[in-house]
Amino acid sequence: xxxxxxxxxxxxxxxxxxxxxxxxxxxxxxxxxxxxxxxxxxxxxxxxxxxxxxxxxxxxxxxxxxxxxxxxxxxxxxxxxxxxxxxxxxxxxxxxxxxxxxxxxxxxxxxxxxxxxxxxxxxxxxxxxxxxxxxxxxxxxxxxxxxxxxxxxxxxxxxxxxxxxxxxxxxxxxxxxxxxxxxxxxxxxxxxxxxxxxxxxxxxxxxxxxxxxxxxxxxxxxxxxxxxxxxxxxxxxxxxxxxxxxxxx
Amino acid sequence: xxxxxxxxxxxxxxxxxxxxxxxxxxxxxxxxxxxxxxxxxxxxxxxxxxxxxxxxxxxxxxxxxxxxxxxxxxxxxxxxxxxxxxxxxxxxxxxxxxxxxxxxxxxxxxxxxxxxxxxxxxxxxxxxxxxxxxxxxxxxxxxxxxxxxxxxxxxxxxxxxxxxxxxxxxxxxxxxxxxxxxxxxxxxxxxxxxxxxxxxxxxxxxxxxxxxxxxxxxxxxxxxxxxxxxxxxxxxxxxxxxxxxxxxx
Numbered sequence: 482x483x484x485x486x487x488x489x490x491x492x493x494x495x496x497x498x499x500x501x502x503x504x505x506x507x508x509x510x511x512x513x514x515x516x517x518x519x520x521x522x523x524x525x526x527x528x529x530x531x532x533x534x535x536x537x538x539x540x541x542x543x544x545x546x547x548x549x550x551x552x553x554x555x556x557x558x559x560x561x562x563x564x565x566x567x568x569x570x571x572x573x574x575x576x577x578x579x580x581x582x583x584x585x586x587x588x589x590x591x592x593x594x595x596x597x598x599x600x601x602x603x604x605x606x607x608x609x610x611x612x613x614x615x616x617x618x619x620x621x622x623x624x625x626x627x628x629x630x631x632x633x634x635x636x637x638x639x640x641x642x643x644x645x646x647x648x649x650x651x652x653x654x655x656x657x658x659x660x661x662x663x664x665x666x667x668x669x670x671x672x673x674x675x676x677x678x679x680x681x682x683x684x685x686x687x688x689x690x691x692x693x694x695x696x697x698x699x700x701x702x703x704x705x706x707x708x709x710x711x712x713x714x715x716x717x718x719x720x721x722x723x724x725x726x727x728x729x730x
Numbered sequence: 731x732x733x734x735x736x737x738x739x740x741x742x743x744x745x746x747x748x749x750x751x752x753x754x755x756x757x758x759x760x761x762x763x764x765x766x767x768x769x770x771x772x773x774x775x776x777x778x779x780x781x782x783x784x785x786x787x788x789x790x791x792x793x794x795x796x797x798x799x800x801x802x803x804x805x806x807x808x809x810x811x812x813x814x815x816x817x818x819x820x821x822x823x824x825x826x827x828x829x830x831x832x833x834x835x836x837x838x839x840x841x842x843x844x845x846x847x848x849x850x851x852x853x854x855x856x857x858x859x860x861x862x863x864x865x866x867x868x869x870x871x872x873x874x875x876x877x878x879x880x881x882x883x884x885x886x887x888x889x890x891x892x893x894x895x896x897x898x899x900x901x902x903x904x905x906x907x908x909x910x911x912x913x914x915x916x917x918x919x920x921x922x923x924x925x926x927x928x929x930x931x932x933x934x935x936x937x938x939x940x941x942x943x944x945x946x947x948x949x950x951x952x953x954x955x956x957x958x959x960x961x962x963x964x965x966x967x968x969x970x971x972x973x974x975x976x977x978x979x
Binding site for chain 2: 533543544554555557558559570591594595598601602604605606608609610611612613615616617618619620622623668
């Protein structure tokens with residue numbers, strides 16, 4: 482993100498408008514029950530998990546955030562609407578490993594962004610992409626566990642996957658991506674997730690090797706195209722998903 | 731939306747950058763299989779439904795769009811990312827009644843918005859609100875049909891509800907909001923939706939009177955707070971939903 486470099490330049494002069502905060506593994510970086518309406522929390526470095534609580538009081542991982550994402554996106558809303566439910570989803574955001582977060586005065590961030598519309602647009606784009614992805618998660622929420630999990634693996638790989646140095650088609654997943662983590666993020670019951678996991682291991686989409694969990698990207702893509710995406714075409718003939726768009730690196 | 735008034739002022743001079751298109755009830759205004767990447771479709775007036783197709787080839791209503799919403803939000807993305815799936819959800823957008831849409835050159839719209847950051851921010855805010863709402867729909871996708879339908883009724887009332895002239899607590903829903911429509915938008919099976927509907931009629935959240943479907947807003951809100959929202963609090967004691975925020979008009 483360009484914004485970080487620029488911000489580093491300004492850091493010395495404008496330091497009254499922000500501070501950098503550091504968190505260790507498992508530390509809570511934000512709790513929506515104690516909102517910071519005047520500050521925007523922008524992730525400088527690290528990986529974070531958004532957690533909600535279910536009826537039994539258990540924490541559930543529901544989203545991954547990475548550098549460039551905003552922790553408290555609702556704080557970017559200027560006005561509270563008539564139909565706004567404050568704290569619609571109560572959540573907390575937890576560090577997975579070492580994390581650095583810019584805590585920026587909202588008014589400063591906005592006016593800074595207004596000066597450079599391209600930077601502003603980058604924030605907007607990220608939100609649009611997130612909206613499209615979450616809309617799709619919602620659209621397939623009644624589908625087979627296997628499909629939901631395949632889609633969740635795609636989303637996780639996109640955010641935190643690391644390309645294998647020798648075989649560029651393999652995406653290595655970080656160790657926090659356990660079966661439980663995936664089942665939570667995909668809104669799938671644990672026992673059904675186990676079956677789905679087995680099926681994805683069997684058809685080679687998911688690979689377990691030397692203690693690492695990896696994804697065969699082409700296979701995952703083909704699976705999604707054939708089993709999941711094709712269901713959501715207005716006209717199946719016009720489905721435009723094209724492998725060339727997915728080539729990474 | 732402020733933008734419309736301003737746009738009307740500029741309309742005579744800049745008409746090469748846009749045109750207004752008119753649609754009748756049930757006309758297809760947009761199909762994502764034939765994207766218009768260089769044009770942003772901004773709703774000037776009317777109500778539209780976003781439809782996808784299920785495995786059986788049936789159309790499913792999944793979202794409502796109103797004045798100020800953008801029909802093809804994905805066109806606002808500047809660059810195609812490496813992990814981008816083109817046409818992730820194939821959808822079409824259909825007019826519910828008479829509709830007017832501005833078809834605006836993307837570059838013109840963006841540069842026009844850059845000049846007035848507040849207008850730009852309005853677009854951004856709408857997307858944030860949509861993201862929060864869809865995220866919540868996804869979070870409760872495994873919950874009871876009654877909860878999903880109550881939440882969907884809230885979303886519909888927010889978008890297209892009309893406040894009753896005498897009893898401001900009653901929200902009248904338009905006639906296209908049939909039980910099928912609600913069950914589709916809430917991702918609930920039709921038979922389970924019927925039960926849930928009955929329960930909401932019985933507890934007075936939903937009212938059927940003189941052929942009109944209405945919502946008792948206070949009851950709906952209390953229902954959501956007690957049955958749905960409280961499940962998603964990190965700390966139930968800190969749930970801040972407050973009726974004063976919902977007063978309309």
